[in-house]
Amino acid sequence: MAGTSEQRTIVLGAIGIWAALFLLGASSLAYALIPGLPLKLPAALVVVVLQAALVLGGFMRLGKASALVRTTALIGIVWLSFLFMMSFADLWTR
């Protein structure tokens, strides 16, 4: 049986990441609701990227995963960028 200290580490670790996610979400909400601030969409997207990084690193332990797994995670994004790049090459030059 696992000791209580290990149990505490598990729970506290999750709570810590959760709190960070929550604060990021709250800041995103605040930024969106305060009128007159510039670059709302980019700001919201930056927050999402940070949140995703927290989930990927903290919850999904991508940092500790093998190189193979990390490459796989990256490849989806890279291929998606192909779709965006090539399609926008059309849309922006029509």
Place this chain on the structure above:
Amino acid sequence: MLPEASTLAPSVDRIFWGLVGLSVLIMAIVGGLVFAFAIKYRRGTDAYRGPLPEWMSREVEIGWTVSTLFVALFVFWWAAAAQLPHFLLPKDALEIHVVAKQWMWKVQHPEGVREIDALHVPVGVPVKLEMTSQDVIHSFGVPAFRIKQDVLPGRYTTTWFEAKEVGDYHLFCTEYCGTDHARMTGTITVMQPEAYARWLSAQPHGEDLAGEGGQLYTALGCSACHGANARVPAPSLAGLYGSQVVLTDGSRVTADEDYLRESIERPEAKVVAGYSSTMPAYQGVASEEQVVALVAYIKSLDDRRSAAR
């Protein structure tokens, strides 16, 4: 053989036959080697079969990689260079409006003459086609001219040609468009300019396109707000075509056909800075042909103003 009936056709054919030559050459090399090896090294012959030296496969490999890359890039350059001039639309072209619908081509000459599934054009004059579709995607393809352009709903597409030889040519719809796709064909008749002028004058003339648009402009109520004496705040349309328009969100667009059309059909999409969006949407109110006519009228406003200057 397929006639080369437009000024574009010879340059397309040159590349086509060049590629045929290249293909024959490569097929001859590959096929010849396969046959020669198949005969020489078939089971039972006493041809020499020792190991290949290491360097050989490497050198050969790099050699043919580089040479195919070179050939590929050369063909790309050749084809792209031939295409570039065709991307530029000619100035002072005869402008024909084409509206496609399932399964019919509706054509309108600038003088207002309309045709269905047929197009008469003079020889030796650049003809620019402004095309849009009422329903699905169609494609305006004339093999004898080597042109083809999809005709899209909700957007204008353009292509052009300059006919070189008098005659009748096939017009095909080349983008599958439903049941009677195969019957969405027509005839392009290329005539001597005098014959074209005679033909044109013998046709029942409607108002010319811009004139027709001018009548619609009043009939559909546009002039009530955009007119010179209107009391409702609406932007003036004179000189609008081709100018830069500043929108409410600060961005700029060029007032081209697509913009004019969008603003008639869905005025709230791009509202001019300083005005509020009070104009009703004409989508479904004005038919595709009426929109074409209205756009032609708005473009003519520009002409009249510059003529007056």
Place this chain on the structure above:
Amino acid sequence: MSSTPILVEPFEEPERQREAMVFGLWLFLATEILFFGGFFFLYAVARMQDPVGFAKGAARANLLLGTVNTVLLMTSSATLTVAERAAQAGWMRGARGAILATLALGTAFLAVKGFEYREDLSEHLFPTSPAFPFSGLVGATRFWSFYWFVTIVHAIHLTIGLGCVARLLRLDLPRRWMVAEVTTLYWHFVDIIWLLLWPLLYLVGP
């Protein structure tokens, strides 16, 4: 310590099996990235075409319920992480409790979503509804098309996730914690998608 993991054909060593399961699931997540990526691409194009109309449409989305759901899903990710790590550490009471909490939070998400849908429908916020308030407005109409489409697709993903998480309760977790690990990965991915949808659907400002 946890007991020996159950090996499934064709594997012969637990470490290899775990690597394969995690790798396989990440491959699946890569397909999911591209799947939702296709949607985000269309969303991006539509929004750039008519940002004002988008904002007009989004102004009617229920920010409160959307935000509540974001918090619910965030929390469920945390509880499922606890479950997975507890299972791996052999702390079964903790694992079961955390799984049940995750199930409760996920179900709550769907319930809130259901309420939100009912409210949207009562306000005719469906593009084909005859009383759709934005009919004729391009951006707003497309916003609501995207809203319905993607929230339904996301809800389907979440429902599948709930099924997978519920299945964990029936497994011999001390020996099959690897299943918990990959289930968790999927759940977190669905969470990340929502974290991205939240600003794109609810925080659209002019």
Place this chain on the structure above:
Amino acid sequence: MKVDDTGLLAREPDETSYLTAGTTLRSWLLSTDHKRIAILYAASITVFFFIGGAAATMIRLELFTPAGDLTTADEYNRLFTLHGVIMVWFFLIPSIPGTLGNFLLPLMVGAKDVAFPRLNLMSWYLYVTAGLFTLAALLLGGVDTGWTFYTPLSTLYSNSYVLLAAFGIFVVGFSSIATGINFIATIHLLRTKGMTWMRLPLFAWAMYATSLVMVLATPVLAMALLLICGERLLGLPIFDPRVGGDPVLFQHIFWFYSHPAVYIMILPAMGVVSEIIACEARRRVFGYQFMVYAMLVIAVIGFLVWGHHMFVAGQSPFASMIFSFLSFVIAVPSAIKVFNWTGTLYRGRIRFSAPMLYALGFVGLFTLGGLTGLFLASIPVDVHLSDTYFVVAHFHYIMVGGAVSAFFGGLHFWWPKITGRLYNENFARSAALWLFFGFNFTFFPQFILGYLGMPRRYHEYPPEFQVWNVMSSTGAVVLAVGYLMPLFYLGYSLLHGERAGDNPRDATGLEWTTSSPPPQHNFHEPPVVRSEPYAYHDWDEAPGDADETPQTDPA
């Protein structure tokens, strides 16, 4: 061991051969054995091949005459849609990966099974479910959008069973993804001891490259089709031009999948052909490493060329230029492969067996298919040729002349391993030649038709095109007869064929070290690989002796 009636020493099928390891229907339908799943796939793709083939025959018969007299326009449109949908998603894409890939990949890397056997079985069930949806759409009255489902025709204007068919294809996509994930994980994690990356047979490499494309392209198609379903089912106007939807956007996401899908069809064929040519020419594959890199490069650049389907679609000239450029670039790795296959023959000791005839046929037909691809990558020529029969001929050279020839070649090559029996070589060779002839007879005239401007998907056409159409249709009849031939002699072999030895082709791969048919768990002991995949070395042995080193032996 016993001596059979031919007088040769042959082994009775192993007690635990995968074929005899259970004979109930249940033992087949719930089997997670990759070899049985391969057989399930083989049976089901055969059914779909003949359904799609029947539609093709009807299409060609209709085109004998310029008038639309055999079928109505609507029937014709439903026929070519059916032909396209069935052949693309229910035959070509699963053909080699689902059958030969499933059967051989674990054997070739020395594994007991694929990484996720239950997922593998699920992939077959998804395939069958999807097939039933699509067949239901067919039986209820068909679909008339073409296999491309272009909007707004498919969303707003078609009065046919688009929803069912699109959903069917959405589901079959998951089957493809499951296969892809399985293969990638198998190759990464289940290679046996000594099986380094550069010792993998090219077929395994081909499966790897194919799986990459399956995994990364299919989900985008799934989204495109789901959006069509959303628009048809719920009325959500996503591509509707009346609310600013851009039909060209659908084409972008459709071709983001559907162009790489061509490589899902042709990469496995390249793998099969590499195996056959090396073994039947008794020669190491010329430029093995270049072959590997060429396949990987094709798999990656294949994602960046889709816009060449859209040169006349209203795409910007700038984008067309980029796509044209990349399309020329991707011709290079394909050419490398053709030259390397040719080079492999050099100094070989060539056996003209049926699989070798298919493989050599493949080289010729694929080369012509690839060269005509250059025409379509050149913008000005493509403007003239796109949506004409030139395109139809081009992709049939790749998909039928290429992929189907290779599938037949592979089927014959590994037939003794899969079934444990030999087929009649003379019948098989005649069929191969017959198909090669029939194929060219059918499709070569279509290049000419295309240059003359005959549009595709026309059930009526101007009379001046008739000569070439009659030629093509006559060829199609020849081809249709040809495709029935293997049914007979392979069927006969299945029941009465001579027993095959473990390695009747004297090949080097791990799959040939097992008994024929292989035992249920593939290898009694995990094999250890000690040499490269194509150690054929004809020169240091007297003719008649073994001239190959199996991968389990040191070189």
